[in-house]
Amino acid sequence: MRRTHRIVTILSMAPGERVTVYGWVRTKRDSKNVCFLELSDGSSFRNLQVIVDKAEEEKSPVIDSITTGASVEVTGTLAASPGKNQSIELQADSLKLIGEAPAESYPLQKKRHSFEFLREIAHLRPRTNTFGAVTRVRNQLSWAVHRFFQEQGFIYVHTPLISTSDCEGAGEMFQVTTLPLEKVPLKEGKIDYSQDFFGKRASLTVSGQLEAEIYASAFSDVYTFGPTFRAENSNTTRHLAEFWMIEPEMAFCDLAGNMELAEAFLKNILSSVLEHCSEDMKFFNQWVEKGIIDSLEKVIDTPFTHMSYTEAVQALKTGKTNFEFPVEWGSDLQSEHERFLTETVCKGPVIVTDYPKEIKAFYMKLNDDGKSVAAMDVLVPRLGEIIGGSERESRLSVLEQRIHDTGLNPEEYWWYLDLRRFGTVPHSGFGLGFERLIQYVTGMQNIRDVIPFPRTVGNAAF
């Protein structure tokens, strides 16, 4: 047994065809002689309307046991639908109940539920309209990311999740251990990590970039797409402890090449969602964030503005005076500044480059002015920063100096420095938080609602 037709396919089939459909009942409506079932198998935002002739079905009690949430098998003939919401419907001549969903206990009744409530039943929320749409958009974006890079010959690299390397700055990392916490073994007053699984203190990664640079130094163009972790105590609508990141890294590529790729990438994956998830996007456009389709189309159609950080600070200082956070050359741009730049100053996407070295990571290429680095942040209306990246420092001596100046331990970076010792090349890359992207594309306000099972402070259920 395996179903042969998905509902998304059936919806574009011709009247007269006979099909067997499997799915879950979303709603049931009775008239005197006929029962209407809205059937979903998750393949499309639209449901398949099934018409059951009650006279015929009276022989069996099946129609009465069917409620919202029940699973059924229906065989029948497709017919043109007189209804305004669909062009095709299924006239059932056989209807089987597979699994009941008792109305008195099934939590997903027809009425609307709050997202807060649905988070408590994250195992059932995929069956709702909103989470159905979010899931299909998330799937389409994942697929588009892989396709974009694969079609250009990028190599997908699975960078490690667990690491004993201290390269990432241990500040907000989760520790991974098999030591018994009831009785942590000590040796000379210190934790005896020789008894831990990896023989050293181990943590969950916060980024695959440094390892991606290793692979870019052999395969030129690579990308990662995997989970990353942040043990940040931030209970906001934009933070997750476990989230997915996309990090391309390109050898023989400077900041200009990096900006070009970031723009092409973003436009490509946004187009792909508008094209392949049009029903889902109409739903978000109507019910979640009015005008969102327009706003994405504008990003796709507009050439991104380029602007240096210095120019950006200038524009912010002359443009507006009542920011919550004051702007001075050297200070980090806040969300309010980013949005002002993209929404008001540039009226479209803008890439801000060449930030002060003090507010960016040690691995970014030092510019000739000695003050700024070849960083780039891609800002879009409604959100602010969507992509952050840079050209990497490929000069051994400059990188060593930066590691020293930042107070890091050069010995921990021996392999990272080796990439500059042996066949170093100009290279660049960027990172994109996948859940922030989905929030941006769908308009969903809370990041907990764009990942199947959110992990946040105090919550890792399911």
Next chain:
Amino acid sequence: MRRTHRIVTILSMAPGERVTVYGWVRTKRDSKNVCFLELSDGSSFRNLQVIVDKAEEEKSPVIDSITTGASVEVTGTLAASPGKNQSIELQADSLKLIGEAPAESYPLQKKRHSFEFLREIAHLRPRTNTFGAVTRVRNQLSWAVHRFFQEQGFIYVHTPLISTSDCEGAGEMFQVTTLPLEKVPLKEGKIDYSQDFFGKRASLTVSGQLEAEIYASAFSDVYTFGPTFRAENSNTTRHLAEFWMIEPEMAFCDLAGNMELAEAFLKNILSSVLEHCSEDMKFFNQWVEKGIIDSLEKVIDTPFTHMSYTEAVQALKTGKTNFEFPVEWGSDLQSEHERFLTETVCKGPVIVTDYPKEIKAFYMKLNDDGKSVAAMDVLVPRLGEIIGGSERESRLSVLEQRIHDTGLNPEEYWWYLDLRRFGTVPHSGFGLGFERLIQYVTGMQNIRDVIPFPRTVGNAAF
């Protein structure tokens, strides 16, 4: 700056074209008037041969500073090659050294290195022939997995990595914590997990299956492809503490449908590697595992045999008597048994079904005989088990009984049981360990050599 041509593309371009190429020097050979460079950019197993006229280049010292591992930029004209190993070569008229690789310190000289040595320099081994080929095959298999499922309308689900749920059997799991191990907070003599990040004891997942079932109960066909973890103290050539798994899950699908999909899936991704990584596969065929291409082609061309566990035990008992582990109905099949079944009894891939319930997981569908479950293991020559799966128990009362009989706590499974309470459907799925698959496809003996940065007992470097 961004390179416009990859070497894999250049190798099939026509003589006469002018190109600029970026890459790393694999070897350098000098004759009296000419210098030959073998150049790699990682895009292909084959290198591009570059011819430099020494007379012209004598002006600059660049040719002398170029050694194995150096990065260069070359501009020139493509010409038909007289050599037997390539059809096209590049006649350089400009040659720039980008980054040196001093011969006295660069660890990757021309001689062959042991895989053990290369594991110590996992940041440089991607630049070798073997790891180049492994990486391209790994990338192609990843892409083929996504493409196979996406083309059939499966939804990619990112199941969670960190979990506070006890559903998976806590035996060999890594603990994830932000508690200070120097001073674990206690409350009434027990660890005070209310102070831990998630407010409960949290671990790294060993499988995404149960969560995939949630999504299959809304989207019908779904798959996961992500990292999983096992804190097993197994120092073998087949075990990793961190590895990638592929787990499709299909609603409205019984064991027969599951077997059909597994066979189609395996054949599809194997074909894709033979087609798109032919140079890499020739390398493995010649240097790593003789006859491997033939053996994969046979799997692709042969219809898989089906055989029940009971039949398999019968065949093992009559077929051969000197197994290390004796075979009786009820005992688990060992690797030697699996290989005998596929290599000697069936002379090709075989799917063994309906194992005794005692040796399989609680969630597998109980057969009508009350003794066996609707499990399936796909066995292939050279390896034994490559895929394990089952139809899942979709009947609430039977599943509750199985949870009880297995000694598990039903309260932990409230959401898993809910899937059987509300619109339950027959559903099936299987799992495939990605690194084992790559070992099988490449013939690489040690699993540490098919993942970029292996995590094993005592090692999580880089």
